[in-house]
Amino acid sequence: MAEIDAGLVEWALDHAKRNGATAAEVLCVSAESLAAGVRLGEVEKLKSSRERRLGIRIFVGQSSANASTAELERSELEPFIAHTVELAKLTAADPWSGLPEAQLHPGAIPELDLDDPAQGILDADRALELARKAEQAALKADPRIRNSEGAEFDSGRYHIIFGNSHGFLGEYTGTSFNLGVAPIAQADGGVMQQGYWYTANRHFGRLEDPEAVGLMAAKRALRRLGSRKIKTTRAPVVFDPDMAASLLRSLAGAASGPSLYKGASFLVDKLGETIAPPTVTIRDDGTIKAGMGSKPFDGEGLLTNRKSLVEKGVLKTYLLDSYSARKLKLAPTGNAARSVGDSPSVSPTNLYLEAGSYSPEEIIGSVERGLYVTELIGFGVNGVTGDYSRGAGGMWIENGELAFPVQEITIAGNLKQMFQSIEMVGSDLKWRSTVISPTLKIAEMMIAGE
Amino acid sequence: MANDLVQPEKFFLNRFGMNGGALEQILGSALEREADYADLYFEYRNAEGLGLEESIVNHTSKSISHGVGVRVCAEDRTGYAYSDEVTVDRMRIAAHAARAVADNRGTPVAPIAVGEQVRRHQLYELESTALEVPLEERARLLRQIDETARAFDPRVRNVMASFSAERKIVMVVNSEGRVAADVQPLCRLNVTVIAEDGKSRQVGTYGGGGRVEWKYFFEGERWKDYTERAARQAIINLDAVDAPAGQMVVVLGPGWPGILLHEAIGHGLEGDFNRKGVSAFSGRIGQRVASELCTVVDDGTIANRRGSLNVDDEGTPTSRTTLIEKGILRGYLQDRLNARLMKMDPTGNGRRESFAHVPMPRMTNTFMLPGEATPEDVIKSVRHGLYAVSFGGGQVDITNGKFVFSASEAYLIEDGKLTAPVKGATLIGNGPDVLTRVSMVANDLELDSGIGTCGKDGQSVPVGVGLPTIKIDGITVGGTRA
Numbered sequence: 001m002a003e004i005d006a007g008l009v010e011w012a013l014d015h016a017k018r019n020g021a022t023a024a025e026v027l028c029v030s031a032e033s034l035a036a037g038v039r040l041g042e043v044e045k046l047k048s049s050r051e052r053r054l055g056i057r058i059f060v061g062q063s064s065a066n067a068s069t070a071e072l073e074r075s076e077l078e079p080f081i082a083h084t085v086e087l088a089k090l091t092a093a094d095p096w097s098g099l100p101e102a103q104l105h106p107g108a109i110p111e112l113d114l115d116d117p118a119q120g121i122l123d124a125d126r127a128l129e130l131a132r133k134a135e136q137a138a139l140k141a142d143p144r145i146r147n148s149e150g151a152e153f154d155s156g157r158y159h160i161i162f163g164n165s166h167g168f169l170g171e172y173t174g175t176s177f178n179l180g181v182a183p184i185a186q187a188d189g190g191v192m193q194q195g196y197w198y199t200a201n202r203h204f205g206r207l208e209d210p211e212a213v214g215l216m217a218a219k220r221a222l223r224r225l226g227s228r229k230i231k232t233t234r235a236p237v238v239f240d241p242d243m244a245a246s247l248l249r250s251l252a253g254a255a256s257g258p259s260l261y262k263g264a265s266f267l268v269d270k271l272g273e274t275i276a277p278p279t280v281t282i283r284d285d286g287t288i289k290a291g292m293g294s295k296p297f298d299g300e301g302l303l304t305n306r307k308s309l310v311e312k313g314v315l316k317t318y319l320l321d322s323y324s325a326r327k328l329k330l331a332p333t334g335n336a337a338r339s340v341g342d343s344p345s346v347s348p349t350n351l352y353l354e355a356g357s358y359s360p361e362e363i364i365g366s367v368e369r370g371l372y373v374t375e376l377i378g379f380g381v382n383g384v385t386g387d388y389s390r391g392a393g394g395m396w397i398e399n400g401e402l403a404f405p406v407q408e409i410t411i412a413g414n415l416k417q418m419f420q421s422i423e424m425v426g427s428d429l430k431w432r433s434t435v436i437s438p439t440l441k442i443a444e445m446m447i448a449g450e
Numbered sequence: 451m452a453n454d455l456v457q458p459e460k461f462f463l464n465r466f467g468m469n470g471g472a473l474e475q476i477l478g479s480a481l482e483r484e485a486d487y488a489d490l491y492f493e494y495r496n497a498e499g500l501g502l503e504e505s506i507v508n509h510t511s512k513s514i515s516h517g518v519g520v521r522v523c524a525e526d527r528t529g530y531a532y533s534d535e536v537t538v539d540r541m542r543i544a545a546h547a548a549r550a551v552a553d554n555r556g557t558p559v560a561p562i563a564v565g566e567q568v569r570r571h572q573l574y575e576l577e578s579t580a581l582e583v584p585l586e587e588r589a590r591l592l593r594q595i596d597e598t599a600r601a602f603d604p605r606v607r608n609v610m611a612s613f614s615a616e617r618k619i620v621m622v623v624n625s626e627g628r629v630a631a632d633v634q635p636l637c638r639l640n641v642t643v644i645a646e647d648g649k650s651r652q653v654g655t656y657g658g659g660g661r662v663e664w665k666y667f668f669e670g671e672r673w674k675d676y677t678e679r680a681a682r683q684a685i686i687n688l689d690a691v692d693a694p695a696g697q698m699v700v701v702l703g704p705g706w707p708g709i710l711l712h713e714a715i716g717h718g719l720e721g722d723f724n725r726k727g728v729s730a731f732s733g734r735i736g737q738r739v740a741s742e743l744c745t746v747v748d749d750g751t752i753a754n755r756r757g758s759l760n761v762d763d764e765g766t767p768t769s770r771t772t773l774i775e776k777g778i779l780r781g782y783l784q785d786r787l788n789a790r791l792m793k794m795d796p797t798g799n800g801r802r803e804s805f806a807h808v809p810m811p812r813m814t815n816t817f818m819l820p821g822e823a824t825p826e827d828v829i830k831s832v833r834h835g836l837y838a839v840s841f842g843g844g845q846v847d848i849t850n851g852k853f854v855f856s857a858s859e860a861y862l863i864e865d866g867k868l869t870a871p872v873k874g875a876t877l878i879g880n881g882p883d884v885l886t887r888v889s890m891v892a893n894d895l896e897l898d899s900g901i902g903t904c905g906k907d908g909q910s911v912p913v914g915v916g917l918p919t920i921k922i923d924g925i926t927v928g929g930t931r932a
Contacts, residue, residue, distance in 0.1 A: 039526075039726070042526070042527070043527050043551055044526065044527060044528065045527070045528045045529075045530070045551075045808070046528075046529045046530070046547070046548070046550055046551050047529075047530040047531070047808060048530075048531045048532075048544075048547045048548075049531070049532050049533075049806060050532075050533050050534070050535075051517075051533075051534050051806065052534060053515070053534070064508075064510075065510045065511065065512075066509075066510065066511035066512075067511060067512045067513065068511075068512075068513040068514070068515075069513065069514045070514065070515050070516055070517065070534040071514060071516075080514070083512075087510050087512065087585070088510070090510070090585045090586060090589075091500075091507060091508065091509070091510045091589075092506040092507045092508055092589070093506075094506060094508035097508065124550055147726070147727055147728055149726065149849075184728055191850050191851070192728065192730070192849045192850060193849060193850050194728070194847070194848075194849040194850070224850070227850070232695050232696035232697075232932065234932065262503065262608055262610065262644065263607055263608050263644050263646065263651060264608070264642075264644055264653060266651075268651075341511060341512075341513045342511065343509060343511075377845045377846075377847060377852070377853075377854050378843065378844060378845045378854035378855070378856055378876050378878075379842050379843035379844075379845070379856055380854070380856040380874065380875070380876035380928065382653070382874055384651055384652065384653040385650070385651065385652065385653075387873055387874055389856065389874065389876040389928040389929065389930075390854070390876055390928070391845070391852065391853075391854035391876055391878045391928070393852070407850065407852055408852050408878055408926065409878065409926065410695075410854075410875075410876050410878050410926060410927075410928025411928070412693075412875065412876075412928045412929055412930045413930060414930075446928075446929070446930045446931075446932070447695075448695035448696050448697075448926050448927060448928045448929065449696070449697075449926060450696070450697055450926070
């Protein structure tokens with residue numbers, strides 16, 4: 001089978017031109033991974049994979065078409081590319097379509113430490129051993145940990161090559177390692193509760209200790225035991241870091257170019273306006289060394305960068321690819337995301353809310369009666385209106401202390417008001433994922449229960 | 451193209467130059483370490499999509515993917531390896547990787563004779579698929595939708611429409627020598643409308659499809675119905691008042707609100723969770739989990755439905771499984787692995803997203819059988835409550851049973867009459883007891899229009915749901931108004 005390399009990308013771009021394309025982009029991805037799972041100490045699953053795909057976008061004037069294939073022999077790619085050119089000709093001309101301006105492409109591609117070449121894919125025995133350690137620690141943590149959905153260690157390595165007919169050609173390699181564990185707690189005859197915890201990094205050596213991950217997962221399962229509903233009420237809501245991060249994701253979705261030009265966002269026409277208190281600064285930074293969301297160039301071959309989405313409460317920028325930027329008469333922001341065979345979409349890179357000055361204990365201590373949210377389920381966020389209503393669970397706060405666990409309730413409000421009423425920002429910002437936040441306190445939300 | 455698909459069994463052998471002997475060897479190699487079972491899953495998928503935004507069809511895409519997955523099962527252990535190179539060499543490497551879960555006792559394996567063909571249902575024998583319809587004709591429909599939505603009301607500001615079609619050819623060859631193959635067409639039309647009136651901006655969405663031909667969208671002007679429903683929802687929501695908060699009587703309309711069953715009941719009855727004892731329904735077969743009015747089934751054998759399959763992704767013909775009969779829990783949804791370990795029969799619910807995924811027990815079309823009341827009677831019986839007709843997504847925590855689903859179109863019921871439209875709100879309940887509060891079931895069972903996609907453990911598969919109008923005497927509504 002044909003190898004995926006820069007030569008293949010250049011050949012495909014050239015072949016597209018010879019078939020009548022006026023411009024083109026080619027993205028090749030090859031990936032390998034191993035997932036190893038244990039449950040109750042025994043091997044449950046081993047999964048190994050290998051995938052290679054080529055995606056192409058072809059322009060004929062202002063018309064374009066996307067295509068992807070796993071058939072990489074040149075004899076197969078030739079008719080495939082020719083057909084994609086024909087598909088583009090059948091598509092309506094869109095005055096905003098096209099590659100980014102040629103002069104925006106970088107000359108050199110930065111090194112971001114995304115690859116752990118020394119480690120590569122973990123071998124199955126080692127991966128199983130780490131998963132087993134994490135699960136063992138969870139199972140031994142407490143007699144009420146009585147079952148398990150298992151532990152899994154995933155390791156993966158991918159290589160990306162992207163080129164376009166402006167002459168941009170870039171490539172990079174990344175690795176990822178992830179260990180997750182899901183023990184189940186049950187008190188006598190009561191409702192079972194699962195706890196999940198994980199550690200993830202691009203460098204194997206920087207993962208958290210498997211035992212610590214297991215113990216945290218057990219703690220999270222145990223603290224949910226005996227959860228009850230509460231009466232419907234209005235009260236302050238404290239979001240733990242992971243739940244607060246989900247609010248940032250919703251904000252980033254509303255700030256993304258395609259939502260804005262469709263009029264499908266509560267942030268339409270809000271650039272330059274105050275959307276949160278001055279204690280709130282939210283940054284998107286694709287250049288963080290070894291960051292989970294870092295990449296040297298975006299899905300259109302533009303450099304990623306560091307910028308403030310929200311600076312001291314003011315909405316400073318939207319997140320844009322070149323198409324949405326042209327439509328909104330703005331400049332692209334290096335946030336084009338790409339999957340093989342699709343047009344660019346938009347996503348944040350590493351998105352974080354800057355740490356504030358309060359410890360999580362101080363924030364909880366400031367609440368006379370209210371909710372500390374540690375879990376959210378469902379999809380009740382309307383990006384068009386900002387209306388927010390999600391299933392929630394966590395701990396009820398009485399007189400500044402965590403009093404008892406709660407479940408089967410909802411929290412509701414509107415994201416516009418929720419961001420405006422962020423009262424306290426925690427100091428506990430920690431890199432665990434691509435979107436992170438410290439603990440946040442929102443002045444008041446509607447909590448529905450009994 | 452349609453003609454070379456008459457015998458999907460031959461498709462892979464012809465296209466990738468395989469023969470029965472090679473497959474037998476690879477299965478033999480997979481079983482070498484005394485495993486219980488091995489299978490090879492071949493897939494070839496063709497997909498095309500087009501999209502309209504701001505009145506022009508500016509997006510087209512197509513993809514071709516193929517691959518093979520090798521699975522080895524030994525007791526409750528699964529080894530799986532896949533590659534997008536469908537060659538004998540690659541399959542041999544994959545078989546080596548997959549068999550690592552079996553103990554190496556070096557027992558010689560009896561030769562496998564690949565031959566017996568599984569009889570599949572014939573639920574979607576189409577004359578042609580939507581992939582064969584000229585692109586221009588597909589584009590014309592999207593433009594018609596755009597015009598129709600904009601003509602519906604001057605407050606319509608933007609219209610997004612998309613059409614996607616795929617054809618998947620699959621073949622499963624297992625270590626019992628059985629071969630199952632299928633050609634699976636699927637398509638979907640989607641309409642999203644944004645409306646604005648100066649004060650407020652709202653969205654409405656509708657769509658549908660299934661394992662159907664292109665002409666399906668023109669029967670009874672279905673495309674127009676989808677369009678008007680999306681536009682109406684956006685317009686109605688412009689005047690929506692805040693949703694109430696707290697526990698109240700909720701009436702669910704027919705069709706797509708059946709997502710309640712999918713979240714509250716269906717996932718909790720999947721075999722894997724019950725074998726491991728981690729579901730809120732574990733060990734509850736024979737117990738009352740719903741009111742006497744409730745009978746719930748999962749049926750993968752309904753012609754042309756999005757959730758239907760001739761054979762599941764392990765080669766087992768799909769079936770109709772009674773999950774709840776008059777309120778009593780009756781059955782689980784099984785794939786081969788979990789059925790074998792629980793000493794039950796597979797139910798044809800072993801499904802996977804693609805060759806890159808391990809099969810798991812999954813739902814097909816999950817719905818409640820109709821009752822005797824009329825929908826009018828149900829609404830008339832409510833003094834104060836909520837009537838919800840359209841939903842976004844839902845989610846469930848299998849272990850504690852708590853589930854949510856989010857209404858996107860709902861109305862207040864006051865003194866037996868529908869009054870103001872209310873803003874979307876999430877409904878939250880407890881799977882094992884929500885159906886015990888069903889006090890009325892109407893005679894208007896509908897299946898959804900063909901839009902459901904279910905996610906589990908990172909795998910998405912198309913599913914269907916259905917419901918008659920039902921009344922639930924108390925469920926928590928997550929609005930903002932006290």
